[in-house]
Amino acid sequence: MAAPLPSLAALRAFEAAARNLSVTLAARELNVTPGAVSLQVRELENALGVRLFERRPRQLFLTDEGNAYFATLRRAFRMIREATEDLAMRNRPPSLTISCTPTFAAQWLVPRLNDFEKSVPGIDVRLNASNRLTNFERDGVDVAIRHGFGRYEGLVSERLLDDEFVPVLSPALMRSRPLAEPADLRDHVLLHDVQRQDWRLWLDAVGANEVVSSGGPVFVNSNGAIEAAKAGDGVALVRLSLVARELRDGVLIAPFPNGIATDLAYHLVYPPAALDRPTVASFRTWILDEARTNRAI
Incomplete structure (x- = not known):
């Protein structure tokens, strides 16, 4: 006993x-x-x-x-x-933690996440919206979406969305002050994110050197500038991938749709072994297909 x-x-x-x-x-x-x-x-x-x-x-x-x-x-x-x-x-559902910038989360990923959750039900999706670099092991992150050149040592990086800058404004503002050519921007308020020099680069590239780019409010991220453009407060210079839906739905107008391309892009980034987890593999397949669809819009 x-x-x-x-x-x-x-x-x-x-x-x-x-x-x-x-x-x-x-x-x-x-x-x-x-x-x-x-x-x-x-x-x-x-x-x-x-x-x-x-x-x-x-x-x-x-x-x-x-x-x-x-x-x-x-x-x-x-x-x-x-x-x-x-x-x-x-007894817990499988989880997936995604890290991306707040702007990308608000403008691109969150509006589409419901489609992913419907296509792959039963996954607990967690979004870590941050501008800081991701430490996958320390932060408990499965995949990250980052903007840059796509070179991340020791990690897999797949190009998602190209980076073209286009000016956008609300339909109401376009009706009140039409933009027939880039030089007409001199009569508009230019909306900036923290990368204030982007407007100057774009104006020089299209030959609108006479337009002064130094004025206008500055927002902490592109999302703030986009929301201000929707409200008719001015013209924002944003990445085309971030406003594809707004342009398709007519919420914003791009009077000069041929963007100025750069070597920068959004990339899907993850450790090499991450695809061994079914949740990560499913998300990768979905977001790459979604990105291809976005480029076709």
Whole structure:
């Protein structure tokens, strides 16, 4: 007949006190009083018939018996935690964490995510909207969408959307102050994101050197400039991929649709082993198809 086990509360109290070598820290961890921890440990010692700790003023040391018992008990608690986490994970839907910039999230990805969730149901999609660089392991990110040249050491990078800048404005503003040629922009408010020099580059490229680009409000990201353009506050210079739906739906107008191309683009970025996970592989297939559709709009 198996010997009866000590109480779980006593075992937890001893394990926490042994790991911290402090009754006070163990009590704080277990959300009980130090007296409760001391009582549980003494009851465990009485039940086992051995001393587990050497108690000195303001110091706690494990005895040889206590050290051996702690080593075994620590492994047992770790196995219990791992088994519990494994069981909990089996009952959760598979997750997918995507990192991208706030502007790309608001203007391109979020309006389309419902289509992905319908095509691949049962996935818990989590969006990490941030401008900072992604550390896949530290941040728990599965895939990232980043704007740049597509060179990311140690990562797979697939080109999603090319980067062409076009001026856009609301239909109402276009009716009140028509834009027949780029030089007509001198009569409009130019809306800027933090890359304020983009307007100057675009104007020089189309030969509208006489238009002053230094004026106009500056927004922290392209999304702010796009919303201001929708409201009729001026003309925004934005990446064509970010306003494809607005242009298709007539919410915005691009009077000069032939954009100025750059070597920059949006890329799907992920670690090489990421495609071993079905959720990542499904998302990759979907977003590449969606990007091809977007280029055809």
